[in-house]
Amino acid sequence: PGVGPVPAQPFRPATDLDRLRPYEPPVDAPYVGETVRRVVAALGASAYAGAWLDTNGGVEPLLTAQEADGTISYVAVLVVRADSGITNLEQMRGKSLAWADPNSTSGYLIPRFALRRGGIGVESGQYFSRTGFAGGHEQGVVAVLQRQYDAAVTWASGQGDVNQGYTRGNLRAMVDKGMLNMRDLRIVWTSEPIVNGPHAARTDLPAAFKE
Numbered sequence: 001p002g003v004g005p006v007p008a009q010p011f012r013p014a015t016d017l018d019r020l021r022p023y024e025p026p027v028d029a030p031y032v033g034e035t036v037r038r039v040v041a042a043l044g045a046s047a048y049a050g051a052w053l054d055t056n057g058g059v060e061p062l063l064t065a066q067e068a069d070g071t072i073s074y075v076a077v078l079v080v081r082a083d084s085g086i087t088n089l090e091q092m093r094g095k096s097l098a099w100a101d102p103n104s105t106s107g108y109l110i111p112r113f114a115l116r117r118g119g120i121g122v123e124s125g126q127y128f129s130r131t132g133f134a135g136g137h138e139q140g141v142v143a144v145l146q147r148q149y150d151a152a153v154t155w156a157s158g159q160g161d162v163n164q165g166y167t168r169g170n171l172r173a174m175v176d177k178g179m180l181n182m183r184d185l186r187i188v189w190t191s192e193p194i195v196n197g198p199h200a201a202r203t204d205l206p207a208a209f210k211e
Contacts, residue, residue, distance in 0.1 A: 039205070044105040044197040045093075051200070061198030062210055067159055068167060073193035075158040076106035076170075077115075079185045080151045081144055089189045093127055095150035098134040098143050106155035109139050114191055122164055137170040145184060158190065180182070 021160060038169075040062065051059050064072050080086045084094065100107020112122050124130040132149070135139035140152030156169035163182050165171035174180035201210055 003136055003148070008033045024089065039209075040199055040201045042197065042199050045195055046105045046109050046198055047103070056105055058203055059200045060203045060210075061200050063128065064196040067157055068158065071197045072156075073198060074106065074155055074169065075193060076111045076153055076191040077156050077158075077187045078111065078151055078153050078189035079144060079171075079187055081147070082184055084150060084185045084186070086150065086188060092151060092188070094129050097128045097131045098138045098140040098149040098152040099131060100134060100140050100152070102133060104137070106191070107140065107153055108133075110191055111153045138174060141170065141180065141185070142191075143172060145180070150167070150186070155194075158193070162187065188210060 046060070049059065066072055078089070078092075080092075082099075085091060089125070102108055115122050116125075118125045122128070124132075134143050134149070134152060137154040140149070141154055141199075143149045144149065144152045155168040156166040156171050158166060160167035163174040164181055165180065171180065171182065171185075175182060
């Protein structure tokens with residue numbers, strides 16, 4: 001829901017696609033090399049940029065997801081427990097924050113940059129009492145629900161009904177799986193729009209395939 005049609009069917013014969021990591025993969029050298037050897041991969045924005053640099057332009061974007069309103073972006077959100085008493089970013093001073101993953105565009109790189117730009121120190125003991133990596137988007141939200149952290153950053157489309165976790169994203173996926181009731185969370189910060197990462201392919205593939 002909320003995602004425009006994309007010509008995914010031509011890529012399904014590439015069975016190696018099923019073995020790629022499910023979200024915003026790390027841009028470590030072994031993984032980039034593995035991605036380039038494969039036919040096509042869905043990459044986060046930062047992962048695509050890293051792959052392009054590490055391969056000297058050896059990958060190129062083919063398509064990206066389109067939202068219901070025609071935009072091609074999503075947002076990072078900072079969530080807390082609804083019963084925490086925290087209603088804004090200022091009240092996060094002295095509280096703990098869980099990042100999703102060090103290689104996640106929306107779960108670390110963009111929020112970290114945006115907070116620092118806003119004058120908020122992002123290292124443990126600066127503005128937040130402590131920060132750490134939860135191991136993934138879903139794990140970060142679970143850590144908040146279980147009171148292991150006061151807040152976590154994750155991603156959402158930013159469109160549709162917030163009470164359903166928006167139209168897509170980690171919150172919506174957790175709602176759909178019965179892992180989350182949005183009444184238990186409060187969103188206290190939302191990033192500027194982040195361009196959706198592309199489905200990318202090797203530049204040396206035949207033009208007919210890429211079309």
